[in-house]
Amino acid sequence: MNTEIKLIDNGKRLDGRKPDELRKINIEVGVLHRAEGSCYLEWGGNKVIAAIYGPREAIPRHTQNPLRAIVNAKYNMAAFSVDERKRPGPDRRSREISKVISEALENVIQLEKYPRASIDVNIEVLDAEAGTRCAGLTAAAVALVDAGIPMKDIPVACAAGKIEDQVVLDLGKDEDNYGSADLPVAISPRTGEILLLQMDGHLTLEEFNKAFDLAIKGCHIISDIQKKAIMKKYQSDVEV
Amino acid sequence: MTITPAIKKDYLVKLANSGKRADGRRFDEFRKIEIKTGIVLKAEGSARVKIGNTQVVAGIKMDVGEPYPDTPEQGVMSTAAELIPLASPDFESGPPREDAIELARVVDRGIRESEVIEVDKLCIEPKEKVWIIFIDIHILDYDGNLFDAASLASLAALMTSKVPAKRFELGEDYPLPLKEPPISCTSAKYNGVVVIDPALDEEEIAEARLTVATDQNGDIRAMQKGLNGSFSKDEINKVIKVSIDNGKKIREQLYNSIGK
Amino acid sequence: MSQDKREIVIPSQLLGEIKQKKAGRGTFIENGKIYAEILGILNNDSNYINVIPLKGRYDPIEKDLVIGIVQEAMSSSWLVDINAAYPALLHVNEVPWDVDFGETERYLNNGDSVMAKVLQVDREKKLQITLKDYNLYKLKDGYILNVEPSKVPRIIGKKGSMISLLKKYTKCRIFVGQNGRIWVNGSDDGIKKVINTIKMIENESLSYGLTNKIEELLKKDAKDVH
Numbered sequence: 001m002n003t004e005i006k007l008i009d010n011g012k013r014l015d016g017r018k019p020d021e022l023r024k025i026n027i028e029v030g031v032l033h034r035a036e037g038s039c040y041l042e043w044g045g046n047k048v049i050a051a052i053y054g055p056r057e058a059i060p061r062h063t064q065n066p067l068r069a070i071v072n073a074k075y076n077m078a079a080f081s082v083d084e085r086k087r088p089g090p091d092r093r094s095r096e097i098s099k100v101i102s103e104a105l106e107n108v109i110q111l112e113k114y115p116r117a118s119i120d121v122n123i124e125v126l127d128a129e130a131g132t133r134c135a136g137l138t139a140a141a142v143a144l145v146d147a148g149i150p151m152k153d154i155p156v157a158c159a160a161g162k163i164e165d166q167v168v169l170d171l172g173k174d175e176d177n178y179g180s181a182d183l184p185v186a187i188s189p190r191t192g193e194i195l196l197l198q199m200d201g202h203l204t205l206e207e208f209n210k211a212f213d214l215a216i217k218g219c220h221i222i223s224d225i226q227k228k229a230i231m232k233k234y235q236s237d238v239e240v
Numbered sequence: 241m242t243i244t245p246a247i248k249k250d251y252l253v254k255l256a257n258s259g260k261r262a263d264g265r266r267f268d269e270f271r272k273i274e275i276k277t278g279i280v281l282k283a284e285g286s287a288r289v290k291i292g293n294t295q296v297v298a299g300i301k302m303d304v305g306e307p308y309p310d311t312p313e314q315g316v317m318s319t320a321a322e323l324i325p326l327a328s329p330d331f332e333s334g335p336p337r338e339d340a341i342e343l344a345r346v347v348d349r350g351i352r353e354s355e356v357i358e359v360d361k362l363c364i365e366p367k368e369k370v371w372i373i374f375i376d377i378h379i380l381d382y383d384g385n386l387f388d389a390a391s392l393a394s395l396a397a398l399m400t401s402k403v404p405a406k407r408f409e410l411g412e413d414y415p416l417p418l419k420e421p422p423i424s425c426t427s428a429k430y431n432g433v434v435v436i437d438p439a440l441d442e443e444e445i446a447e448a449r450l451t452v453a454t455d456q457n458g459d460i461r462a463m464q465k466g467l468n469g470s471f472s473k474d475e476i477n478k479v480i481k482v483s484i485d486n487g488k489k490i491r492e493q494l495y496n497s498i499g500k
Numbered sequence: 501m502s503q504d505k506r507e508i509v510i511p512s513q514l515l516g517e518i519k520q521k522k523a524g525r526g527t528f529i530e531n532g533k534i535y536a537e538i539l540g541i542l543n544n545d546s547n548y549i550n551v552i553p554l555k556g557r558y559d560p561i562e563k564d565l566v567i568g569i570v571q572e573a574m575s576s577s578w579l580v581d582i583n584a585a586y587p588a589l590l591h592v593n594e595v596p597w598d599v600d601f602g603e604t605e606r607y608l609n610n611g612d613s614v615m616a617k618v619l620q621v622d623r624e625k626k627l628q629i630t631l632k633d634y635n636l637y638k639l640k641d642g643y644i645l646n647v648e649p650s651k652v653p654r655i656i657g658k659k660g661s662m663i664s665l666l667k668k669y670t671k672c673r674i675f676v677g678q679n680g681r682i683w684v685n686g687s688d689d690g691i692k693k694v695i696n697t698i699k700m701i702e703n704e705s706l707s708y709g710l711t712n713k714i715e716e717l718l719k720k721d722a723k724d725v726h
């Protein structure tokens with residue numbers, strides 16, 4: 001990359017956004033026929049699709065928990081979703097993301113209602129442009145609601161980061177690659193509890209607090225978008 | 241595994257005896273087909289195809305690499321298919337099973353053997369560098385007839401692909417050199433009737449399956465019989481005719497959707 | 501039912517306080533407040549705040565009548581899929597036949613369908629069903645349709661009004677399982693009509709005056725044929 005190109009110039013980022021501005025997000029609920037719940041989400045250049053199967057008896061049996069359901073989230077990137085074709089199959093990065101997403105979702109799902117069962121969450125990234133794990137979790141949450149899974153809240157995720165000494169919301173393409181910190185956060189919007197938190201890069205304590213606040217603000221805006229999308233899908237059933 | 245009730249099978253057979261199909265289609269009628277291209281910006285070409293409720297996404301990625309030793313001046317193509325767990329309660333994650341492998345190979349052959357991709361035009365440096373084309377098929381929603389959906393999605397993706405020469409500093413991007421593609425149509429036989437574009441419940445009771453790929457002249461370019469039942473010569477002739485007719489319609493729709 | 505707007509609620513939505521109302525199904529309590537825990541329709545006509553689910557698998561309740569599909573025949577029982585989160589167990593003692601040990605396949609096999617009753621749901625959600633009741637049996641012929649379990653009450657209708665209409669105008673035998681499976685038997689046309697009508701009810705389940713609308717359509721259809 002040409003090092004003379006600035007990532008942020010006079011408060012304007014490469015794609016024209018302000019430091020606290022989100023990329024455009026679009027959510028569609030119930031897009032698949034076979035899955036019990038599903039969601040298609042576009043976030044900037046990201047395109048992800050999430051599908052839910054279950055609750056159903058967990059197989060193999062040794063994975064069953066006699067007291068509650070387990071959440072099996074599988075995050076996968078399509079071979080054609082990235083610049084250089086990715087070999088199909090889970091790599092270590094996908095498996096780690098699957099794990100942190102599973103854990104975030106387990107926090108809000110009423111697992112005790114389904115002993116010995118598994119709730120299978122499949123997240124497929126069709127087009128990737130920074131922030132796919134946040135997009136994936138946000139889509140999975142909507143798909144869970146669409147599947148009728150009992151939950152205490154609808155989780156949502158958003159990232160903030162640092163580019164050239166400035167803390168910004170929702171890193172985009174290039175900002176992710178050439179920025180100096182990335183902080184994805186997922187919350188339970190009703191209570192504000194943190195369900196997912198990862199950070200890589202370098203932030204002073206002050207920068208961290210700023211980035212964290214920005215990410216939380218982003219989460220709440222996106223939570224609104226999730227809820228509107230769900231209501232839009234089901235409200236039309238009610239109108240005569 | 242989801243079990244189909246025996247009653248459902250009996251019902252389909254009963255309907256077939258009165259010339260009907262469960263969803264009201266004629267024996268020679270396809271479900272509604274939707275084709276959308278350019279849906280994955282990261283890919284060199286992409287398409288999403290819906291046949292009824294079956295939904296498939298195909299993406300084309302290209303790279304520069306070594307040619308095969310026996311074809312030193314030809315580009316290389318490779319096809320992979322993923323039956324991701326998203327698409328059906330019965331698909332598991334993990335390495336591809338035979339279904340996914342067969343699907344990829346059938347789609348691959350359809351494109352390769354009919355020389356749709358002009359691989360002679362994809363040589364950069366003989367014996368050293370050629371263009372490698374990856375076709376990746378993702379099944380998103382499984383409701384029968386993956387062969388035709390996957391094949392159509394791959395073609396639509398290829399036909400809107402651009403060779404990413406710029407990224408490799410080999411000049412300007414240009415459209416992937418292609419010839420007229422053959423269109424594949426799959427039929428299934430159950431209880432003595434043969435229907436085109438089997439939906440999931442029809443596939444579940446199919447005894448035999450026949451895929452026929454035809455070109456713009458109505459000539460046959462590929463055939464594949466599957467499953468352990470049999471066809472009479474008469475049935476095969478009928479399938480060929482129905483495939484030519486539907487192939488024409490689908491080809492027209494394909495060209496319209498890519499703006500030709 | 502009053503002409504109140506049917507309100508859709510989503511998980512985490514605040515519905516009320518335990519000081520004023522009791523928490524019914526589809527809700528949870530936190531810090532004295534009642535919240536929705538599923539996507540559904542709000543029902544707070546009575547002392548209870550309930551959320552009627554719009555989606556989701558069948559939640560088995562003892563005594564419910566269901567349609568099951570046999571998954572596996574074991575030596576003295578069968579495993580039956582009843583569209584719940586778990587398969588149900590049907591023991592040889594709970595069928596009207598005298599089945600010898602290891603002879604289960606002679607009576608019920610993979611893919612066979614049965615009309616059954618939910619016998620028991622224990623704490624670990626282990627399910628048992630029974631065929632020992634006068635109107636329960638193995639199903640033959642006909643067609644099985646799947647609908648969202650949450651739509652079953654609408655398909656049955658108030659005091660069975662909707663289902664009676666269907667039976668009357670299509671002359672079909674219809675059995676609606678609480679688990680979202682519906683068995684239909686009759687003429688080809690009759691079955692087709694039932695399937696199409698039920699699909700319509702499913703799609704418009706929340707609209708008012710649906711029963712009348714369906715009756716008009718069925719009447720008109722019958723007139724057109726004769």
